Amino acid sequence: MIYAVIGLIFGIIGGVLTPGFIPKIYAPYFSVALMAGLDTAFGGLRAAMEGDYDNTIFLSGFFVNIALSVFLCYAGIMMDIDFYLIVILVLGMRIFNNLAIIRRLFLKK
Template identity: 55%
Template sequence: MILAICGLALGGALGFLVPWSIPVAYSKLFSIALLASLDSVFGGLRAAGEGNFDDKIFISGFFSNALLAAFLVYVGDHLGIDLYYVALLALGFRIFNNLGRIRQYLLKKH
């Protein structure tokens, strides 16, 4: 747990220090990828809470979800279908769902 928080802090610091920023054209894709990653993390926390956490599933899910979300939005942009909002809604829904499950688990434990 401590290690994970340390990693988060280190990554954040790194992100602030490097001089790059996302070009405006890709900011939409990046934000949806970020949301998918957040969803994966919450999903992982829930799995840990329920006791069936598997690091392989967690890590592969983290990257594949982010890439797939960005890819879907990219394809949607080119097809004239605004999948951005669809992904936003679906991922947001899942995050809140996971949050609810985590809370239930914590309440039951204590």
């Protein structure tokens, strides 16, 4: 757990120090990827609290979710359908779900 927090802090510092920013055309992809990353992170936290954390599942979930969400976003832009809304909606719901379970587990303890 402490590693995760330290990693997050390192990441934030790295992001602040990195010059430049995301070009506007890639902004939707990036936001969707961020959503997927957050979702996986919360999923991992929940799994860790439930006690069935699996590193492989966590890692593969992290990257595959990001890849899929970015692909969906791309396909949506290609087809002129706002797929990224679906991605953000589903991932957002999952984040809330995970958070609710984490909260319950935390309170139960």
